[in-house]
Every structure is written in C-alpha cells, then in structure tokens.
Amino acid sequence: MRAAQPAFALVATAVLLCAAACSTKVEYGDPDAVETLTVDFGSTDLQMIAEKMVRSLVSSPVIQQRTRPVVQVSAVTNKTNEHIDTRSITDKIRTTLIQSGQVRFSAAEVRDEVLRELEYQRGSGYVNPESRKQVGKQVGADYLLTGEITSIAKQRGKVRDVYYKITLNLVNLETGLIDWADEKEIRKGER
C-alpha cells in the first residue's frame, strides 16, 4: 500500500500534463493585440503598415491641396517568399481613408457589375424610368494606388530574422508621375 502512493502521484502528474498538453482551448482575443506567435506575416504587421500609410497619405500635399481626390486601388505585388493577401492591406487603407472623408475611391473591381446593373435598369423594361440611373456619370479616378511588399528572410540554426519592406505609390493618372510614395519597414526575430 505504501508503494502505491508515489505511483499514484506519478500517474496523476502524467494525467495532468496530458490534459494540459492535449486539450485545445479556444478563446476570443483582442484583434488589436500584438501578435507574435510566429515570425511570419501577421495581423500586427498588416495593421502597422495600414496605420503608417494612412497617416502619411492624409498629411501629404496630394491630399491636403486637392479637394477629395479620387483614387483607384491597383495591385500591390507580393514579392516575399510567403503567402500574403496584399488586398487586405489595401482594403484596410482604403476603408480608413474613406472613413476619414478626405479621399474618395472608385470601385474598379466591380466595374463589370456596375455596367451590368446600369444595362439592366435601362434595357430590361422592368425598372421604373424615374429611378433609372444615368449612364456616363462615373467619376474618373485621379490616382492609381500601387505598390509592392518584399522581404529578406534569414535563418541560422534556430534563429530567424525577417525584414519586410512595403512601398506604396500614388500615381497621377494624367501625368504618369508618382505624386506620393512611402514605405514601411518591419523587422521580426525568432529564436
């Protein structure tokens, strides 16, 4: 009976450990919290990039000197070695800028759909003529927003270092010149 007690303690320990290690626990967290689970591109990177770019763009002469310029989001190329949805970065920037009221955006991604709807309203015969939208009233964009994200990923043994650089450019559609550009550099390490 005496020998059983230490054995029982060991079993209990093992069960406890197993329970701690094996059971998955899901809980909600703060989406704004700094996420450093791995060194890979994460939500904190996305948020930091958007914040810096919005701040830089809103304080730039391009936005300050023109009355609510119309911007069209173009591709931001992912040139890193990992999967990054660059559209979610430009979406965050676009939404924040729209909410600021200082910049307008034309929705180039639904152009075909807009055209189909206009044609439906005009040609189907189902739509009340009074509520038909006029064709030829689209607002032409003043700028294209483009850019790219690159990275340098290094590893030595278990130590990893990742350097991200995202560059955004605002291209004047009439002149073809870059009227505004900024970059955000990020370094992350893991050991």
Next chain:
Amino acid sequence: MRGGPLRVLGPFTTAAALCLCLCACAATAQYGDPAAQETLTIDFGSTDLQGIAEQMVGSLLASPLVQEGSRPVVIVGRIVNRTDEHIDTRSVADKIRTTLLQSGRVRFVADEVRDEVVRELDYQAGSGLVDPATRKRLGHLVGPGYVMTGRITSIRKTAGRKTDLYFLFTLEVVELETGLIRWSAQKEIRKAAKTPLVGW
C-alpha cells in the same frame, strides 16, 4: 516513511515538465528595429539594402544634376543582380526612389504601371461611362529625362571556415536625349564570416 524520494520527485517533475512545456510553446517571435544592423548570416540583408540606398540618395542629391532645382523626371530601369545569390534589386530601387521622391527634388515616372495608366485613360475617354467633366486628359503624360539603371556584383571567397564577401553596387543616371551617363555612384560592402568548430 510516508514521503519517500519519489513523493518529493512527483511535484518537482510536474514543475519541470510544465516549465519545459511553457518554454517550448510560448511565442518566441518578437519585433525589432528595422534599422538595426543585421548580421545573422553573411548573405545580402536589410543593412546592405539600407546602406546602398543611403549612399546613392546622398550622392545623387549632392550632384549638379539635382542641385539645379530643375526637379528632373527619372524612370527606373533595370538593376541587374549579377551576384550568386537571390537579391530583389527592385526593392533597392524602390527604397532609393521613395527617399528621393520624399526629398521633393526628383520626380519619378511610374514605370511599373504605365500600361495600367493607359488602360485607365482609355476607359475614361472611350467607355462612354465616365462623366466628361472628370475625364483625365490624354497626351499629358510627362516624359522622363533620365533613366536610372545599375548592377550589383559580388566576389565570394572561402578558405576553411572563413568566408569573405564583397558587394559592388553601381547606379547610373542616363540622359535619355544624349544617351550619356550624367551621374554614377558606387557602394562597396565587405562582410566576413567565420564558422565555429562546433555548432553552426
């Protein structure tokens, strides 16, 4: 005799195992200073990129080409990677371009979206969907006066456990009308690595 050696070992083992588990599972990634010197490996890194861009921008802004206050219009051409490793030379060019743009003394044509700019201009002018009052005018694209081009080369040597790496970055600004190189600068970088006898 109730508390044998194993009895003491029980909680101790638990604590040790928990500690190990925590160490292994805890987030180990952390943010660092992107401007900090990075020497994790000898390969091309962020510090090299930043050093090259800084030297090129400094040299170009001090050159007569930019000093005249003419705000020259430049287009970024090819920067060839002639080293034995993968280097995103466009990222170097981007850093130089962004810094020069922010100085306000050099203007750049967006070479990478030229086709898209023309497509959008055509849409505004030709689709019949865009309000004529907001259409962008055709024929007002600014023609660049200069093209920026360059190369990065390297010499990598190894003797035993020692490696020596030499980078040479050359950047040139070519006047489009005359074809002459109006400005050129270089950045040399040397890095050395010594692998330990044990470890990596």
